[in-house]
Amino acid sequence: MTGEPFSADIPSALSNAIGHMRAAGVPDPVRDARILLARAIDQPIDRLALFTQGTMSDRQARRFADDVRRRVNREPISLITGRKDFYGRSFAVGPAVLAPRPETECLIELALAERFERVLDLGTGSGCILFTLLLEQRTPAWGVGVEKCPDALMVAMENRDDFDLAVPPVLHRGDWYSGIENALPDGFPSFNLIVSNPPYIAASEMAGLEPEVRDHEPDIALTDGADGLSAYREIVSGAPKYLIPGGRILVEIGHMQADAVTGIFRAAGLHDIAVNPDLDGRDRVVSARA
Numbered sequence: 001m002t003g004e005p006f007s008a009d010i011p012s013a014l015s016n017a018i019g020h021m022r023a024a025g026v027p028d029p030v031r032d033a034r035i036l037l038a039r040a041i042d043q044p045i046d047r048l049a050l051f052t053q054g055t056m057s058d059r060q061a062r063r064f065a066d067d068v069r070r071r072v073n074r075e076p077i078s079l080i081t082g083r084k085d086f087y088g089r090s091f092a093v094g095p096a097v098l099a100p101r102p103e104t105e106c107l108i109e110l111a112l113a114e115r116f117e118r119v120l121d122l123g124t125g126s127g128c129i130l131f132t133l134l135l136e137q138r139t140p141a142w143g144v145g146v147e148k149c150p151d152a153l154m155v156a157m158e159n160r161d162d163f164d165l166a167v168p169p170v171l172h173r174g175d176w177y178s179g180i181e182n183a184l185p186d187g188f189p190s191f192n193l194i195v196s197n198p199p200y201i202a203a204s205e206m207a208g209l210e211p212e213v214r215d216h217e218p219d220i221a222l223t224d225g226a227d228g229l230s231a232y233r234e235i236v237s238g239a240p241k242y243l244i245p246g247g248r249i250l251v252e253i254g255h256m257q258a259d260a261v262t263g264i265f266r267a268a269g270l271h272d273i274a275v276n277p278d279l280d281g282r283d284r285v286v287s288a289r290a
């Protein structure tokens with residue numbers, strides 16, 4: 001960043017930070033500057049107004065300047081703070097996982113509409129879907145999260161340890177269904193529910209993503225490196241074997257993928273195929289039954 005070192009005077013540090021972030025094209029620089037300032041001075045964001053006229057220590061000013069520099073470099077706020085809220089809970093995140101997205105809450109709502117006893121989450125990442133489902137459902141349930149990337153699996157384990165789950169879910173390192181039998185206690189029971197928010201961005205669309213996503217979120221969580229549909233083919237291929245008859249499968253999709261994904265589901269012989277919108281009214285979740 002250009003210019004003199006960051007000021008310990010909070011009003012000028014704030015306006016300086018907002019200016020730098022705005023110049024870098026950060027979409028909401030005022031909000032982000034406030035979040036990073038609150039973090040620098042170790043205060044909850046809703047108490048920030050009490051401090052905005054004061055000064056910071058040099059250490060706090062340096063921390064603020066460092067964080068603002070990262071945001072200017074278009075690192076997402078969630079990577080800077082290491083946390084992201086999802087469905088009312090805070091999750092640990094990091095460079096190895098996709099940060100939980102609000103549109104994925106729509107998959108949660110749909111999944112919770114029916115009771116389940118055993119749930120399988122394919123490509124669990126931070127574990128936000130799996131843990132939220134297990135924590136939100138009133139009746140006891142058990143779950144398995146499959147994740148291919150070892151560093152992502154560590155993040156999921158950290159989140160699992162943070163939540164008070166009656167029956168801790170199994171976190172299994174694997175590629176979709178391969179080797180999943182080894183992760184299950186007694187043979188492999190079938191599931192009532194399979195969920196996934198797979199990498200669904202086509203390779204050709206990667207360049208057009210926001211820098212926060214393209215440059216700072218893991219490629220493996222975003223894209224299959226092909227047409228954006230290979231994950232659905234994999235997920236559907238195991239559904240007959242791993243779902244009980246009548247069991248449900250719910251996958252998040254890109255908003256233009258409804259036709260392609262319902263086609264894949266239909267070809268696999270799944271029933272009750274439906275396309276469900278998110279809160280913005282865009283196609284977001286395809287659901288079906290075995």
Ligand code: GLN
Nearest residue numbers: 098124125197198199221
């Ligand atoms: N299941 C995780 C989520 O929904 C990770 C998804 C992914 O990495 N594509 O956030």
